[in-house]
Amino acid sequence: MSLKMKFLGGAGQVEGSALLLQSKNSNFLLDYGVSLGNHKGDPPVFPNHVSPKSLSGLSLSHSHLDHCGAIPHLYISGHMKCYITKPTLDQVSLLINDFLKISGNYLTYERKELEKMKSNSHFLNFNDEVKISNSPFTIKLLDAGHIPGSSQIIINDGKHRILYTGNVNSVETRLQPTMDLNYGELDAIICESTYAGTYHPERKKEEKNFVNKVQEIVDNGGVAQIPAFAIGRSQEILLILTENNYKGNIYMDGMAVKAIDLYSTYDKQFVKDPDSLKRALKRTILIRDSHDRNSVSGPGVIISPAGMLGGGTAIHYLSQIYDNPKNAIFMVGFQAPGTSGYRLLNEKIIYLRGKKRKLKAEPYLFKFSSHIDQNGFEKLFKSIKGNPTVFVMHGEENKLDYLMNYVKDIGLKSCSPELGNEYDISSNNSI
Ligand SMILES: [Zn+2]
Ligand SMILES: [Zn+2]
Known part of the structure; x- marks a missing residue:
């Protein structure tokens, strides 16, 4: 049985995370975010297309628009379940309503699609393991320590165990504990790279x-x-x-x-x-x-x-x-x-x-980042069990390269996918 992974967004860049997993003819989506660019008034850029009807479900790591801003678009015609923590959905509602006010002219969806997403949401607590119906997948959310409700997602198709980090923080803050590193054995990691190779102040x-x-x-x-x-x-x-x-x-x-x-x-x-x-x-x-x-x-x-x-x-x-x-x-x-x-x-x-x-x-x-830095990456990779391939995303080119090379130096396979790239986890080949 093979598990395929397709990078629909956030590959080779910071914004617009979107990852499609396929196993036994079943599709599951992790995040579907937009790229906002740096200039006020720039139209948001959506990730690559996925047919909502082909999805068995989706899960959202956290409520920042670069991870969730395109999800309501999927509910124009879709009605799949969205697996999510309650705080993430609460904050998605705040941010998307604001996004509609500010950028509504550029968006393909309206408030009713946000409402449809909300009514199709299935709340998970951290460490709950849930079977996705009509698919081989089970998923589990772990605390990411990034913002309230933020999750790392562990997805399992019965044969392969994959970690999608979303955005994580390895430093305890006033609001959040550190990210949960209890992953168990893994076959692949899809890892954010925002601050790879840099160190935050103490x-x-x-x-x-x-x-x-x-x-x-x-x-x-x-x-x-x-x-x-x-x-x-x-x-x-x-x-x-x-x-x-x-x-x-x-x-x-x-x-x-x-x-x-x-x-x-x-x-x-x-x-x-x-x-x-x-x-x-x-x-x-x-x-x-x-x-x-x-x-x-x-x-x-x-x-x-x-x-x-x-x-x-x-x-x-x-x-x-x-x-x-x-x-x-x-x-x-x-x-x-x-x-x-x-x-x-x-x-x-x-x-x-x-x-x-x-x-x-x-x-x-003053620098109060909520993203993992190089100290954190070292901690993260020390805690890894198994021999996973590491796919780096959500970073600028030099950060992606840094993390990819760091991972290779510690003896794991690593690559930095480009937008639209597909991989077969079973054979570790790009297809
Ligand atoms: Zn974030
Ligand atoms: Zn992000």
Whole structure:
């Protein structure tokens, strides 16, 4: 019996993950994401086509659009089950509704397809093993430590056991435990490579430096604005501040508020320490409408999306604080070249209503990544049992090459597929 694997997206690039598995004439899809590009207004790029009617089901690793943004398209004509954690579906709903608002003109689907996806979703807890009906496949989700609900997927066709990492984090954060490395014996690994060959700063040290700087700005009567991704990063930043005893006001705005409302309902399986989240929420002023927004004043911290300043309520606050050197802007995630966040950091320039402005507030960058780095890859591959072939994806070319060569050096077969490539796991051949 052979197991075939076809890379429909995310091969040779970071965004748009999509992987099709075929065994005994049955098809199962892992992720179906879009590529958004770095420029606001770029049309999203969809992964390669798959016939929804040919699918026995699909599973989603997590709710970032580069993994889920094309899934509702499959529900125009399909009605297959989507195997998913509850937090992932909650966040998919938030992000896709927002995506429809912002990019609806470019999308092939509407809200009713999102609703159809939701009604066909089958919730899994971590480590549940479930048999996919009308197929040889069983799947199991393991905690990925990336954002709440994020999963690694282990899929088994009765003869081959495959790990699809999705996006993983090997470092414990305030919001999430580390990724689960209890894989058992594997025949193939499809591995993300975003930060292969790079090392993140030591987390606790980065936290201390960040909180000290924020405290200094606020104590001097300034505003510390923190643009952050709505899902995961905003809440992580809040916990970093509160658990390190930051003193002062904290405001949170935009979709980050909707996400923290959800997170506050999750138990220990999906957020590391629900009590710390409750403590943080008690002392945070949540901005829910423009009336609340207009009442924000004085020194303090404002956490609000978008993380690369591509839109969201962060722009409103930026327009109010950018020209006072007492204030500071803290970028807390990757800033892609060409984005407003990148220009703010590197050129101290912002655009407000199309007009170029010189930034007088001080910009800072702190690195609180939720992706595995090279230390993590070394840990991951030490824990591997069996002799799996490793397929690297979800990375820029130099990162993909680095991880592929690292894996070869430790004695495993490895390759970096291109878009559309097919492999037969039984024979380890490209077909
Ligand atoms: Zn992700
Ligand atoms: Zn991703």
